[in-house]
Amino acid sequence: MSYIRIALNLPLDQLFTYQVSPEFKGEIEIGQRVLVPFRNRKKVGVVIEITKGKLPQKNIREIIQVIDEIPVFSQTLLKLAYWIKDYYFCSLGQILYTFYPFPYPLKLVNGGSKSLLSFYSEKRKSEKTKDKEDHSIFFLKKSDAKSSIGFCLDRIKDCQEQGKQVAWIVPEVNQIFSLEEILKKEYSGEMVTFYSRLSGRQRYDRWSKMRWGEVGLAVGTRSLVFTPFPFLGLLILEDEENPAYKQKEVPRYNAREIVTKRGEVEDFPVILTSQSPSLESWFKIDQGQWRGLLGGKKSKTPRISLIDLRQEKRQMLSELLKRKISSCLQKNQVPLLFLKHRGYAKFLLCRDCGEVIRCPNCNIGLTFHLKNLLRCHYCNYQINVPQYCPACGGRWLSPMGTGTQRLEREVHRQFPGTVIQRIDSDKEIFPISRWVEKLRRKEINILIGTRLVIKEEILSWISLTGVVLMDSLLNLPDFRATERAFQLLIRICRGMNKESELIIQTFNPTHYVLRGLGEKQEQFYLQETQIRRELNYPPFIHWERILWEGKDREKVNQVGEEMERRLREIKTEFLGPSPCPFPKLRGKYRSQLMLKIKDPLRENKILRQRIGSLLSSLSNLRVTIDVDPLNML
DNA sequence: AGCACGCCGACT
DNA sequence: GTCGGCGTGCTC
DSSP states (O other): OEEEEEEESSSOSOOEEEEOOGGGTTTOOTTOEEEEEETTEEEEEEEEEEEESSOSSSSOOBOOEEOOSSOSSOHHHHHHHHHHHHHHTOOHHHHHHHHSOOOTTOOOOOTTOHHHHHHHHHHHHHHHHOOOOOOOEEEEEESSTTTHHHHHHHHHHHHHHTTOEEEEEOSSHHHHHHHHHHHHHHOOSOEEEEOTTSOHHHHHHHHHHHHTTOOSEEEEOGGGGGOOOTTEEEEEESSTTOGGGBOSSSSOOBHHHHHHHHHHHHTOOEEEEESSOOHHHHHHHHTTSSEEEEESSOOOOOEEEEEEGGGSOSSSSOHHHHHHHHHHHHTTOEEEEEOOSSOOSOEEEETTTOOBOBOTTTOSBOEEETTTEEEOTTTOOEEEOOSSOTTTOOSOEEEEOOOHHHHHHHHHHHSTTOOEEEEOSHHHHSSHHHHHHHHHTTOOSEEEEOGGGOOHHHHTTEEEEEESOTHHHHTSSSTTHHHHHHHHHHHHHHHSOSSOEEEEEESOTTOHHHHTSTTOHHHHHHHHHHHHHHHTOTTSSEEEEEEEEESOHHHHHHHHHHHHHHHHHTTOEEEEEEEEEEEEETTEEEEEEEEEESOHHHHHHHHHHHHHHHHHHOTTOEEEEEESOSOOO
């Protein structure tokens, strides 16, 4: 008698056992999909273990059908799946479902072609004799958005000669097409693009081509990282710091981590690129774990002027910025005014010294609440609004963080008769080509935008950017606020056309983010690393956020207390528990806890035991865990 | 996650 | 009377 253990797409940390009737014997392989009866329905599962011998329990049901003739998932891909499961706290079945995201009737046939089959088995033979390859991680620091293309093309051509496949991953769908256009001219092999917006049929056809080794080059978004390429020789991940690489739903993976892990597991090189590396990546290069390379010519630097808002009259546009806008308009150029999105998290700023009131534990800006209260979103520290600035004793403390529409009105007033275009919501930004077309036809005089407008295609039309209130970027209640502000400024600097100018209005002109612009970028990273080290923040630890919500406020609070107790027992460091920034959402009370984890793989195991049992005993609470969250709000 | 079971309120 | 709301429990 033989039976199999399979993974199902359920949020359950367990495998299910089924019996294999004699008719399927010898057909079953690990990594194959099978159709099984589950409750009163049919479900697709992936074979994880095959065991011969006595059945481990009674009432084991039989599989209905073997779906694939050849396993969809190789042993190495399964190894990757196991790693993701342990790292990101989800079930094996959920991951395998994201590896193979097609509904059941799509059956993986071998294209009806024998040649493909033998192709595949030949590959398997050669795999055993293959030499050890260099699976280093290369990090390409780009001087501008496009400077990775030349470098990567050479590597892609090398792969083409060796009959290996390459996957090039970009953060956003619209970046695929411009890259595709360039690569079409340079790459002579078969190429596909891959992204979720394609129809099911299209996605499946392209996926099959990749899977059967019929294409040499694939360009796509983050899910491309899971494609079971049989001959993968290189993975490229463009703009590694982009938060779009983090999936917001289960499994909450970051494609950057998967790419490097897959390179390690399958033993091929990986290239990450960026104009403005994440601190985590910069640190790995600095530590010598990854190999840093420089791409492109020396970067251009615009003229940068800092406006000290403490010296200015209380208005949104300084005299200098207004003058520059005027001269821009005279030259028929389009100035860009940048600001943060409609401020939802207000902070309290001292107009004398330019500092913001910060949490003494967490160093992030305290959030200004109604009723005279300042609160830390990380550790729940609270104080009443002080009368004097704790840093300089100044009395003029004012709440900041609003005013998108106000700026538009202000610009209208200052520059009557001009066409002002505001771009600040996702709906409007796509397609970007619409705005580019308007810029080309000179239908816009002044552009006002949030970070959505900081795209290469738009910036190349701009020669003057005014950052209206730098402080709203620097003082967001997120420990990555300074890093993100720095990256944004770098991208603006690199993206604007030549002989451009950047004007930054701020209450804090000596901030290290601003000193790090231009030639001294390493300075910024060194200083930021120092701060992260002192506060024990990433890259020195990993955050894991546990969030739970329920209708019963008391119960939500009790769970917090119980979790606190258990975490103390296993000596895990954590912040909170504290109510979420939106403490009541859709009628449910929400609390969260932030764990500081040194070694996720090791510590998650312990957490699964200690916290997992608590969580499963609480039926009417919904719990989510996010490893390496990018958004701490 | 689904899906069934079961226990309560408001309907032709 | 019963239709249907959703809290609870289980899945080889």
